[in-house]
Amino acid sequence: MHLKYESTLREPLIDGVKDYHQVTEDIISPIEAKPGKLWYIGLFISVLLLLFGVFSVTWEVYWGTGVWNLNKTIGWGWDITNFVWWVGIGHAGTLISAILLLFRQGWRTGVNRAAEAMTIFAVMCAGQFPIWHMGRVWMAFFVMPYPNTRGPLWVNFNSPLLWDVFAISTYFTVSLLFWYSGLLPDFATVRDRAKTKLRKYLYGVASFGWTGSTKHWQRHESLSLVLAGLSTPLVLSVHTIVSFDFATSVIPGWHTTIFPPYFVAGAIFSGFAMVQTLLIITRKILGLEDYITLGHVEAMNKVIVLTGSIVGVAYLTELFMAWYSGVQYEFDTFYKFRAAGPLGWSYWIMMTCNVISPQVFWFRKMRRNIMVTFIMSIIVNIGMWFERFVIICTSLYRDYLPSSWSYYRPSWPEVGFYLGTFGLFFTCYFLFAKYFPVIAVAEIKSILKTSGQNFKEKMDVYEEQDAEKFAHDQAHH
Numbered sequence: 001m002h003l004k005y006e007s008t009l010r011e012p013l014i015d016g017v018k019d020y021h022q023v024t025e026d027i028i029s030p031i032e033a034k035p036g037k038l039w040y041i042g043l044f045i046s047v048l049l050l051l052f053g054v055f056s057v058t059w060e061v062y063w064g065t066g067v068w069n070l071n072k073t074i075g076w077g078w079d080i081t082n083f084v085w086w087v088g089i090g091h092a093g094t095l096i097s098a099i100l101l102l103f104r105q106g107w108r109t110g111v112n113r114a115a116e117a118m119t120i121f122a123v124m125c126a127g128q129f130p131i132w133h134m135g136r137v138w139m140a141f142f143v144m145p146y147p148n149t150r151g152p153l154w155v156n157f158n159s160p161l162l163w164d165v166f167a168i169s170t171y172f173t174v175s176l177l178f179w180y181s182g183l184l185p186d187f188a189t190v191r192d193r194a195k196t197k198l199r200k201y202l203y204g205v206a207s208f209g210w211t212g213s214t215k216h217w218q219r220h221e222s223l224s225l226v227l228a229g230l231s232t233p234l235v236l237s238v239h240t241i242v243s244f245d246f247a248t249s250v251i252p253g254w255h256t257t258i259f260p261p262y263f264v265a266g267a268i269f270s271g272f273a274m275v276q277t278l279l280i281i282t283r284k285i286l287g288l289e290d291y292i293t294l295g296h297v298e299a300m301n302k303v304i305v306l307t308g309s310i311v312g313v314a315y316l317t318e319l320f321m322a323w324y325s326g327v328q329y330e331f332d333t334f335y336k337f338r339a340a341g342p343l344g345w346s347y348w349i350m351m352t353c354n355v356i357s358p359q360v361f362w363f364r365k366m367r368r369n370i371m372v373t374f375i376m377s378i379i380v381n382i383g384m385w386f387e388r389f390v391i392i393c394t395s396l397y398r399d400y401l402p403s404s405w406s407y408y409r410p411s412w413p414e415v416g417f418y419l420g421t422f423g424l425f426f427t428c429y430f431l432f433a434k435y436f437p438v439i440a441v442a443e444i445k446s447i448l449k450t451s452g453q454n455f456k457e458k459m460d461v462y463e464e465q466d467a468e469k470f471a472h473d474q475a476h477h
Contacts, residue, residue, distance in 0.1 A: 011293075014110075014290060014447070019448075020445055023444050023448065026288070026290065027291070027437050027441050028186075028189060030287075030434075031190060032195075035434055039285070039434065042430050043427065046422075046423050046426035047423065047427055048423065049426070050420055050423030052420055053416060053417055053420005053421060053423050055416065056412070056413040056414075056415075056417045056419075057128075057413075057416075057417055060132060060417065061132070064135060065135045067411060068410075068413060068414050069409060069410055071406050073399050074396045074406060074408045076392050076396065077392070077393065077414060078410045078414040078417075078418060079129045079133045080129065080245075080392055081385070081389045081392050082388075082417075083129035084126075084242055084388045084391075085385050086122050086125045086129070087126040087238065087239065089267075089270055090119040090120075090122035090126065091271040092271025093112075093116045093117070093118050093271065093275070094116070094231045094234065094235050095268055096115040096116075097115065097179075098227070098229075098231040098232045098235065099232055099235065100112070101228045102228050107295060107296055109440060109443040110292045110444070111279055111292060111296055111300070112182075112440060113183075113436075113437065113438060113440045114282060114438050114439070117428075117429065117436070118275060118278060119271075120172065121424070121425045121429060121432075123171060124425075124428070125424055125425050130161060143161075144165075160245040160248055163241045163244060164245065166241075167238045171234050174227060174234055177227055178227040182443075183437075184220065185212065185441070185442040186436075186441045187203050187210070188207040188211070190203045190437070191207050235264070239264045239266075240264060243259035243260045243262075246391065247260070251395055251396070252329040252332070252333040253330070253333040253338070253391070253394070256321070258318065261314070262314035266354075268303065269358075269380065270381055272304050273376070273381050274377070274381060275300060276297065276376075277381070279292050279296075279297075280297075280370060286433070286438060288439060291444060297367070297368065301361045301373060301376075304376075304377075305361035305362060305367075308355065308359075309359075311354055311355065312355035315355060319335075333394075333395060336398075337394055337397070338395075341398065342407055343393060343397060346386050346394065347386075347394065349383065350386040350390050352383070353379050353382055353384075353386065354383035357380070357383070360376065361376070393408050
């Protein structure tokens with residue numbers, strides 16, 4: 001019988017009639033061509049947003065954090081909300097790359113490169129919020145455990161904000177290594193196809209002298225597995241540590257043990273939604289529909305509906321515990337101030353976007369509909385932003401003393417800072433899409449013979465021939 005690697009029931013991960021050369025052409029040629037008008041418009045808007053963000057942050061540093069609408073009751077506002085939101089978005093990349101690599105999931109190959117890049121850019125955006133939140137930003141080096149010459153003044157290792165510094169710097173480093181090591185073979189491909197001397201030189205430096213020898217591939221494979229093994233626990237630990245910023249306090253609404261798993265599920269939920277947003281735009285603009293197929297979109301939507309349901313269960317658990325515990329303050333926080341208080345509208349936006357709307361993905365037709373997926377990916381991220389806002393602001397705006405109750409609305413430097421991080425994120429993403437292969441060429445080639453459409457069709461023909469032969473032999477006997 002003919003050698004077979006994969007069930008013919010599974011849909012192909014690469015559509016169209018492709019051979020190895022065609023794969024290279026399809027993915028590498030957008031890098032070599034001049035970018036279109038849309039790319040320039042997108043980059044221009046992103047850079048404008050980034051400059052507005054820089055202006056907002058400069059304003060805040062010059063005048064102090066007083067220009068943010070934080071007050072004695074609400075010490076954390078948009079800054080920490082956005083910090084947690086961006087860290088969450090960074091989760092899908094490492095999950096898609098590391099965990100799905102270890103589980104040998106073929107469908108990750110079409111989406112992992114863009115997801116890893118998204119992780120790095122999102123963590124770059126997230127890391128800025130706690131730094132500027134310090135106010136006296138020139139004191140930021142205090143969070144580093146460096147040898148101290150000023151007497152017994154050490155960093156406060158009890159502070160969850162310090163744990164954030166370690167978690168995020170580790171996460172960023174490992175993700176960067178993982179992403180870059182995967183790029184090496186593709187950089188070498190671009191180098192070998194380069195038409196100009198400068199291009200050949202720059203991609204040559206970037207590819208670290210990759211030749212594609214067996215030794216190089218063996219080392220590449222083992223490095224990928226080691227980094228995947230390192231970053232798998234990081235997926236769980238980073239957002240767990242971020243959740244400790246809240247869970248280790250005694251404030252009603254925060255003091256809960258459900259935060260770590262619920263934050264991790266929420267992070268994967270929002271991260272996958274952001275991957276969908278970016279990939280649907282990317283596949284359309286760069287014409288990569290054959291590589292980022294409906295099968296990929298459906299697989300990611302399955303993850304979204306699973307993690308969305310976990311998040312929904314967590315919300316209901318919180319409501320149940322607030323009632324069951326018999327603690328008056330907990331009950332008031334959840335039922336009177338979150339669900340029904342002046343900021344109650346944010347709670348219901350969160351519930352609608354995160355729990356109710358993803359349920360449409362139980363239907364296969366919806367999971368495979370590009371327009372529905374795109375709209376849902378944006379709705380989910382709006383909902384996840386409101387989740388962080390609800391956790392922070394609706395737990396703080398009603399204190400034990402009614403005299404210190406207040407309401408929160410952001411000031412323009414806060415909004416400007418948030419928009420600026422979008423500018424940074426999309427500036428990086430546009431540059432990435434122009435100068436780097438958005439899809440891992442080498443990895444697509446590795447699954448071409450088992451999951452490419454034309455190879456699978458050949459396999460079907462072989463199977464039918466084998467079945468006929470077998471039936472004929474049986475009849476003969």
